[in-house]
Amino acid sequence: MCRWLAYSGAPVTLDDLLYKPPESLVVQSLHSRLGAETTNGDGFGVGWYDGHAPEPGLFRSTQPAWGDRNLRELSRHVRSGTFFAHVRATSGSAVQQSNCHPFRHDRWLFMHNGAVHGFPALRRDLQLAVDPALFPLIEGTTDTETLFHLALTYGLTDDPPAAMAAAVGLVEQVGRRHGVDAPFQGTLATTDGVRMWAVRHASAGPARTLFRNADLTVLKEHYPDNPVLADLSDDTRLIVSEPLGDLRGAWLEVPPSTCVVVDGRDEELRPFVPRAPAA
Structure with missing residues (x-):
């Protein structure tokens, strides 16, 4: 499906993690070992916080990450203490810039690896639940962008774990109503530039x-x-779709149905239980 990386810690240049590790995210874009597909070449994106503007910077492209000279150049010069990076393997939506992760709203970034199964059939019902004030902001056609706007609708900026649980809960409710037995599969990540939240869950x-x-x-x-x-x-905190190398003891698997909360040096694992919002 996709591979992604979320970083929090002292400012580093993006290439410290996108290129330098032996199994870096750019390497994974061509040779993923744990992904549903080996190749993630349907675009990429990076979003970073540097204090120069209220909102994070964003660079997305439909080019494969492994061959994009602009990404290599930019990553050597941009320094950040919090950033997201994502390499995409589409699950059916078009290869276009508006479908590349991460997605941004004000100070928030959001990305996803996985799928809302049966999304074309579920899309109308799901998007009708999006706050009317947020609906015009949906630019692309991915299940991820719909998930993001559902989470924003359900209070992402106040309580991210509860909002993501409500969004995934609605996906499961609507999916099963349409005869989809396992509507949600994947991992989610969001940040406001200070804290990070990541979820691993499958229906x-x-x-x-x-x-x-x-x-x-x-x-x-x-x-x-x-x-x-x-x-x-x-104080480095990294959350990744797959390890950036084979260093023994360096990586801890996040259990299924878990939300990881990162706040500076502090890290907490909480149960993740989707709950569809009341009608």
């Missing part, structure tokens, strides 16, 4: 993969000569 069967990094202080003690670790601060 049925195994959920798409999701990992978080182990404590950097401990890893640096075990691997003092590792150049990638040396460039990262001890």
Whole structure:
């Protein structure tokens, strides 16, 4: 489906994580090991916070990440303490810039790996639940953008875990009403530039993969000569679709039906239980 990366910590250049690790996100765009597809070449996007504007910066393209010279150039110069990056393998929607992740609304970014199964049949019912003030802001045709606007409708800016639970709950309710037994599959991530939230969930069967990094202080003690670790601060928090390398002990799998909450150095795992909002 897709691969993504969410970073929080001391400011780094984007290429520290998009290009330098042995199994970097750009490598995964061509040679993913854990994804539903090996190749994620239907576009990419990066969103970052740098303090220069109230909203995050956003760069999205329909080009494959592995061959985009503009992405390589930009990533060597942009520094950020919070950023999202995503490489796309479409599940059916068009390859166009407005369908590339991450999606942005004011200070918020949102991205997804997975699918709303049967989305063409569910789309009308789901979008009718979007706040009328938000509906005109939907530019593309992806299930992800609809999920984002549903979460915004249900209070993403106040309580992200509850809003994502309501959005996924509605997807499951509407899907089953249309005869789709397992409507939702995947991982979600959102941030306001200060905190991050990531969800792993599937309506049925195994959920798409999701990992978080182990404590950097401990890893640096075990691997003092590792150049990638040396460039990262001890408060680094990374959430990824698949590990950026094979370093033993560096990556912890996020359990299914879990929401990861990152607030600075603090990290918390909570149960994720979709609940459709009241009619």
